[in-house]
Amino acid sequence: MIVLGEVESLILKIDKFLQTYSGNLILNADDPNVARLGKSNPENNNIYYFSVEPYKFATKDIKEAGEGKFCPFCQTRLLYDYYQYSHIGKFSCPSCGFGNNDIYKKAYNVNINQKTFMIDDIEFKTQICSIYTIYNFTASIACACLYKIKYETIQKALSTFSLHNGRLETLKIKDTSTILNLAKNPTGCNVSLRILNEDTSEKELLLVLNDNIADGFDVSWIWDINFDNLNNVKRIITSGKRAYDIAIRIKVAGFDESLIECYNSIEEAINHLYSTNTKKYVIANYTALQPCRNALLKYNSLK
Ligand SMILES: [Zn+2]
Incomplete structure (x- = not known):
């Protein structure tokens, strides 16, 4: 048997698992390939979306190869208000409304040079900073908040966190x-x-x-x-x-x-x-x- 690692085959595998999962699920609302997983189990009421407001280098047109141009539910071409990178950005389906989700945590005032961003009026300072790490941090903060970890603790953790494994x-x-x-x-x-x-x-x-x-x-x-x-x-x-x-x-x-x-x-x-x-x-x-x-x-x- 040949196992393909293409994006779509991975999404379908995760989707299959999620059809019977009803625990907490934190999803990137700005990635259609991830946000679609929020519909895997209509009975799951524990779905939390995060998003990042457009940063300084967000664009109106896609600049890189993307993996999610069409609505997975009705195959209509997705419309984008802006792209952050690749196919990540504010999208919506003009036909079925896919993409209009309530946001649990939203990052804004992203400043790549200063390595700062805000969530819920709290400023976070980081050691490493790029638009994709902001998405990762926002996901982590959403998770930490769900488990009632205080912002002060998260701020301290992010301000000292650095990688030593060749990743940025x-x-x-x-x-x-x-x-x-x-x-x-x-x-x-x-x-x-x-x-x-x-x-x-x-x-x-x-x-x-x-x-x-x-x-x-x-x-x-x-x-x-x-x-x-x-x-x-x-x-x-x-x-x-x-x-x-x-x-x-x-x-x-x-x-x-x-x-x-x-x-x-x-x-x-x-x-x-x-x-x-x-x-x-x-x-x-x-x-x-x-x-x-x-x-x-x-x-x-x-x-
Ligand atoms: Zn659609």
């Missing part, structure tokens, strides 16, 4: 600011590039792409990554087993090929990356992430 991790490598992030599908890579593009400073990018079993042998998903209009990127280095595939993808997007370098060896790529002290962004896919992180730390420890 900030590193200093040889005194050069480096932001490392995992991207294992087009949406993940597009949000990483969104973070890069929202930063106006000069930067260089390292992309590491493997095609091991856990990554999937098929790397055609890289053609759904939006490499158009990279903001102030001075050089791109590619590495990993499929360094040349990702380099071709970037070249086809229109990036100056003379500014692209390919090295299959991650150590070699990192050596070349730090030949300048320009700010670095590093994006690595699933099996590439930890070897890349280890190589960065090892390089940093070299005298």
